[in-house]
Amino acid sequence: MNCFNIFTSKTKRRAKSSPELRVERNRSKTSTTSVNSAGSSSSSRSIIELYKERGHSLRKFSYSELRNATNNFNRSLKIGEGGFGSVYKGSIRHRDGHGDPLVVAIKKLRKNGLQGHKEWLAEVHFLGVVDHPKLVKLLGYCSANGERGIQRLLVYEYMPNKSLEDHLFSRAMPPIPWITRLKILLSAAEGLTYLHEGLEVQVIFRDFKSSNVLLDENFNAKLSDFGLAREGPQGDRSHVTTTPIGTYGYAAPEYIETGHLKSNSDLWSFGVVVYEILTGRRAVDIELPQSEQKLIEWVKQFPVDSKRFRMIMDPRLNNQYSHGAARKVAKLADSCLRKTPEERPLMSKIVDILRHTIRESELNDVSEMTSPLPLPLPEPSTRRMARVA
Ligand SMILES: Nc1ncnc2c1ncn2[C@@H]1O[C@H](COP(=O)(O)OP(=O)(O)OP(=O)(O)O)[C@@H](O)[C@H]1O
Numbered sequence: 296m297n298c299f300n301i302f303t304s305k306t307k308r309r310a311k312s313s314p315e316l317r318v319e320r321n322r323s324k325t326s327t328t329s330v331n332s333a334g335s336s337s338s339s340r341s342i343i344e345l346y347k348e349r350g351h352s353l354r355k356f357s358y359s360e361l362r363n364a365t366n367n368f369n370r371s372l373k374i375g376e377g378g379f380g381s382v383y384k385g386s387i388r389h390r391d392g393h394g395d396p397l398v399v400a401i402k403k404l405r406k407n408g409l410q411g412h413k414e415w416l417a418e419v420h421f422l423g424v425v426d427h428p429k430l431v432k433l434l435g436y437c438s439a440n441g442e443r444g445i446q447r448l449l450v451y452e453y454m455p456n457k458s459l460e461d462h463l464f465s466r467a468m469p470p471i472p473w474i475t476r477l478k479i480l481l482s483a484a485e486g487l488t489y490l491h492e493g494l495e496v497q498v499i500f501r502d503f504k505s506s507n508v509l510l511d512e513n514f515n516a517k518l519s520d521f522g523l524a525r526e527g528p529q530g531d532r533s534h535v536t537t538t539p540i541g542t543y544g545y546a547a548p549e550y551i552e553t554g555h556l557k558s559n560s561d562l563w564s565f566g567v568v569v570y571e572i573l574t575g576r577r578a579v580d581i582e583l584p585q586s587e588q589k590l591i592e593w594v595k596q597f598p599v600d601s602k603r604f605r606m607i608m609d610p611r612l613n614n615q616y617s618h619g620a621a622r623k624v625a626k627l628a629d630s631c632l633r634k635t636p637e638e639r640p641l642m643s644k645i646v647d648i649l650r651h652t653i654r655e656s657e658l659n660d661v662s663e664m665t666s667p668l669p670l671p672l673p674e675p676s677t678r679r680m681a682r683v684a
């Protein structure tokens with residue numbers, strides 16, 4: 296599975312919504328001639344250099360500390376599973392040993408081999424450097440070589456309300472209200488703006504999707520999973536060249552095709568998640584009829600300025616949304632999904648528009664809600680699609 300267009304399988308764990316582009320074709324960074332306006336300056340320090348300066352705030356845990364924190368990785372404390380491994384709820388002591396125990400999420404690397412280790416290391420390096428209220432905080436890590444082999448774990452702040460993916464697509468969860476959807480989008484956009492535009496070195500997230508947007512008890516959203524993050528291009532380079540890796544259905548087409556990674560590859564993924572939020576449908580859903588399986592292809596049949604547009608809206612919203620705001624947000628998504636990456640907006644522009652739309656929606660409140668839709672819509676499937684990568 297060493298070629299970018301062959302998909303590795305994630306079917307050993309729970310089935311997932313979208314397949315993942317897994318293995319990297321070529322690790323080298325190459326330069327090009329054009330200039331990326333949002334790129335880092337040639338004199339900026341690398342993530343590793345910044346990590347040496349800031350990474351000491353991360354706590355180093357022993358394996359036994361984390362085993363105790365999770366009651367020996369007890370199944371009853373397992374709260375999730377992803378490509379990296381299992382996630383457990385645990386409780387640890389504060390550094391100074393005082394106060395109530397701290398509830399945390401502990402991710403235990405399942406994968407052996409280089410890719411898993413690389414993702415673990417990237418997570419430690421990036422999250423050791425970044426610091427923003429819209430990014431899940433990494434509290435520390437564990438790297439141990441015990442009797443059971445190499446152990447790699449990560450300890451995060453605990454997000455008690457699962458992921459956006461869980462809420463959008465699971466019938467077991469009540470539907471997310473319209474205004475909350477907009478606020479979740481805004482938080483995610485703020486997190487990405489910080490990564491693209493707010494640091495000495497530009498960071499490209501590379502795996503933006505609804506399962507990587509975690510929610511707290513008040514539905515405040517934070518981005519998680521920096522295992523695939525990369526430093527943006529330096530100086531006058533327009534992109535970094537990597538082997539395409541990410542999640543099928545969310546990854547920008549030009550990135551899959553060329554391996555050229557830019558911050559506006561994240562913009563494409565953002566556009567896909569915006570449409571997930573509007574429609575309540577997954578980026579890819581093989582349970583639906585062929586013509587509806589790829590969300591971005593499907594929504595093209597319902598242009599934002601046409602009368603048909605409202606037919607794409609999530610039936611679980613029960614018409615409790617502002618039609619005008621929904622159009623604005625769909626236009627925003629369309630601008631993120633422009634074929635030419637340079638034509639996509641900056642993330643900070645997205646933040647401005649979303650803030651404005653939220654303000655308007657809050658002012659207009661229910662008076663602007665849409666009238667019932669005359670045509671029934673097919674219910675989106677909730678079954679996750681096996682990841683084949
Ligand atoms: N910090 C956290 N606090 C609470 N729950 C978490 C935390 N991190 C992860 N989880 C839970 O674990 C689940 C799995 O997360 P993980 O990031 O490992 O996989 P994923 O995002 O679903 O898939 P992928 O591996 O493709 O990114 C999440 O959906 C979430 O429910």
Ligand SMILES: [Mg+2]
Pocket residue numbers: 377506507519520
């Ligand atoms: Mg994740």
